[in-house]
Amino acid sequence: MDNKSAHVISFLFHPLLLATYIFAAFIFLEPMVVVPAGYSSVARWLIVLVVWLTTFAIPVLSLALLKFMGTIKSFTLRNRQERLLPFFYIALFYALTAYYFSAQMMVTGLTAGIFVLTAIMIFAAAVVTLFWQISAHALGVGGLTGTLLAVNLMLPGPQVNYLLLVVVLVAGLVMSARLRLQAHTPAQVYAGFLLGLFISFMIIFWF
Numbered sequence: 001m002d003n004k005s006a007h008v009i010s011f012l013f014h015p016l017l018l019a020t021y022i023f024a025a026f027i028f029l030e031p032m033v034v035v036p037a038g039y040s041s042v043a044r045w046l047i048v049l050v051v052w053l054t055t056f057a058i059p060v061l062s063l064a065l066l067k068f069m070g071t072i073k074s075f076t077l078r079n080r081q082e083r084l085l086p087f088f089y090i091a092l093f094y095a096l097t098a099y100y101f102s103a104q105m106m107v108t109g110l111t112a113g114i115f116v117l118t119a120i121m122i123f124a125a126a127v128v129t130l131f132w133q134i135s136a137h138a139l140g141v142g143g144l145t146g147t148l149l150a151v152n153l154m155l156p157g158p159q160v161n162y163l164l165l166v167v168v169l170v171a172g173l174v175m176s177a178r179l180r181l182q183a184h185t186p187a188q189v190y191a192g193f194l195l196g197l198f199i200s201f202m203i204i205f206w207f
Helices: 003-012 015-029 041-069 080-104 109-129 136-154 158-180 186-206
Strands: none
Touching: 003 158, 015 041, 015 109, 015 136, 015 158, 041 080, 080 109, 109 136, 109 186, 136 158, 136 186, 158 186
C-alpha cells in the first residue's frame, strides 16, 4: 500500500462516516434491524440522509468553525491537545442525536444504541487523549466490528455474516493505512481497535 492509497482509505473510512455506512448497509440488507415496520423505502433512505447530516456534515462544519477560529490547526487533529475539545463536543452531539432518534423518530433500540455507543466511544477516546493519543480511525472500525459481531450473535443470518466479513477486511485496511501514514504507532492503532470492539460489543449486546 502506497501513501496515496492510504490517504484515500483514511478519507473514505473516516470515523464520522461510519455511522452512515452501517445504517445504509442495514437499510439495504436488513431494514427491520434499524427501523420499525411501516417505513416506506423512501422514508428509510431519508433516515440515512438524516444520519449523514447529523453524524458527519454538522460535526465537520463544527470542525471547520474551530479551524477558522484557530482552535485547531487542521482537520486531521494530529496534535493530541487539539483533539480534546472536538472529541468532547462530538460525543455530546452524538448523545443528543441518540435522544432525538429514539424520542422523535421512533426507531429501533439498536439505532439508538449505535448512537449511544458512538458517543461513549468518543468520550472514552477524549479521556484517553488526556494522557495518551489513540487512533480514532481504529476506534471507529473496532466499534463497527463489535457492533456487527453483537448483532450477528443476536440475529444470526447470512447477510449479517457477509457484512461482518467485509467490515473485518475494511478494519484491516484502515489500520494498515494509518500505520503506513505513520499517523499513529502500532500500540495506538491496536489499542483503538480493541477499545472500540469491547465498548461496542458490550453496549449493543446488552442494550
